[in-house]
Amino acid sequence: MSGPFTDRRFAGARWVDGRSAGPFAGRTGPLLAALAAPASMGVSGPSLALPEAARALSATPAATAWLMTAFGLGMALGTPLLSATAGRRHGTAGVVKAAAALVALGALVVLLAPNLPLAVAGRALEAAGAAGLNVAAFQLAGRDRSGRTPGLVAIGSAVGGTAGLFTGAAVAGALGWRGALVLPLLSLLSLRPALALANEESPRTPAPTPGLPLDILRNSRFLAAAALMLTLSTVNFALLYAAPRRVAALTGWGPVETGAVASVAALAGALLSWQLVRGAPTLGAARLKGLLGAGSAVALALAVTAPWPVAVLVGSGTSALVTAGGQGLLSGAATETLPAARHGNAIGLFNLAFLIGVAAGPALASFADQTVQFI
Template sequence: MTTLSAPSAPSPAVRGTSLRTGLLLGALAAPASMGVSGPSLALPDAARALAVGPGAAAWLMTAFGLGMAVGTPLLSATAGRRHGPAGIIRAAAALVVLGALLVLLAPGLPLAIAGRTLEAAGAAGLNVAAFQLAGRDRSGRTPGLVAIGSAVGGTAGLFVGAAAAGALGWRAALVLPLLGLPFLRPSLRLAGGPPASASASAPAPAPAPGDDTRRTPGNRTGLPLDILRDRRFLTATGLMLALSTVNFVLLYAAPRRVTALTGWSAVETGAASSVAALAGALLSWQLVRAAPRLGPVRLRVLLALGSAGALALAVAAPWAVAVLIGSGASALVTAGGQGLLTGAATEGLPPARHGLAIGLFNLAFLIGVAAGPALAAFADQTVQFI
């Protein structure tokens, strides 16, 4: 049985460089996650302003997940293949600005959805570039920090979006990926430099998603059949899809339950929800540290049970504090799982296939980003559990 083994301890200088790099790249990736959660508490205002129902307004969240799912492979295969992470960052920034302008100027829901989709494609590119650059650190610490930064952005987005909507109007909650633009210049410098935290003897970094053009012998279809047949890849990716879907169901649904149970304002609910989910995201680092002791089987069981328990608690508990605990628990297992399951997804594959496998793994995560709000909105309109 394959077990997770702890990497050798890096030197203090390498740890310091890894920390600085991880914080920078986490800051680059965080606004993309804010774009997912930020509109959650502003959707009622958006629905009224656009003269549509709550279910239709939920497409402003679902479209963002779909845009990220499309933008991830598209930017990796176009700008990334020719110009590397720097090319992805430049193209992504242009899409974020263009999409945000369309959202701010859109007179109706269709154009607002189109703008959110473009904005999401750009946000996905910034996220991809952050993880590609973090992947130069073979110890896994920098990717872990980026995953936590992304989770922190998603959780803080609940409050930031509500506060922005209260101060500037509901459209402000839909353009939070613009907050990643101040980190473009240092990220571009990092993209053009050597791997800062990998030792001279470390293996070469895995190719970026979309960069792997080699195919296994006999695969004439162009499909990654060897990856899709790998049991460990399918197990890790399927679990990540489930964790992501549950987490983004709760990002949409849990704040509404808290409001219904307490009567709090959107800003108050956003603040409480952000604190709960932020605590969970930060505690995920303890899960990352404990993973080698748990082993792969117990880790997967813990992630699955944690996600299921979080969903049950947030949906069925009659107390607001229990709903918040469920939301935080979901953030914990999702943030920890995204970092840990990435390695598990590629464990049984040759190094030449790691880049494509990670791209497919991230695509499963983004499908959950899109599916979660849609499923929650459907449930809201049908079984009325919120």
């Protein structure tokens, strides 16, 4: 069997298909993970700072929640927008530059905003830029067709989301609530080496094909990979909402204890996903996809029905494991049978499927929380 999980390996400074990994060989994965992780921090980081933000902006808690909602919407819209504009004209380097500018502009608006509407607008701009940096990280990681570098980026993104809650609380305590809203600025620390890596794109690499991505949307392997990623992401982010509530209900713990334990479980799962990435070449594509789907189903069943808090946490960690591993590995499957000129657009659409799950998961969990008694 050939494919992104079996036919190529990373070796030294070169991939065995002959493409150079460039001067960042050996640290390309961590570099790109550092570029992508702050985007996830932007999702979770403001959570504990919202009450202080509401008081400072003289807004209701419900209205202040738009600081979170706007970020999710901005990420979902920013992914196709930057891919279709800066990405089409200037390639991955153009996406990185435009995304960095949006992150900086959005953060500036947030830091200076005198009222909630302007702060929400700044968060949306910041999120669009964060999404672009996330997509660019996966596009650059996609040069390693073994899936290991994309796997590291996915793990970094998952770790960023888990660590963002506590990072945001710490920054808010030290610098004020606005600091928790601009964590994506940390991506700019990786900007210079990321641009150097993006500028290494071979001149032989075909330019992105313009027009609607109908050929991508008709590709059965892309659709299968994107659909599985959407499922994994939806389940994972539903459990990030529901699992801590079940643990609290089963134990009587307060929000601090529950949040800490749930975060450790999710972080452990994200870190353990590296073992899945390493073992993927021996599994083959079909068995890997089956394992990802089964792992997500078992995780959901444990988190929703198990009467023991430890089992609920194991379910949450398992979901984080298969989601982080799947985001890296399935990105290769999504582009496997597409022309090189379509890979950038395909990665953007694939990550859009992931981001839809980020938004849909908590919404579905919230709906279930109101209608199903055992959640």
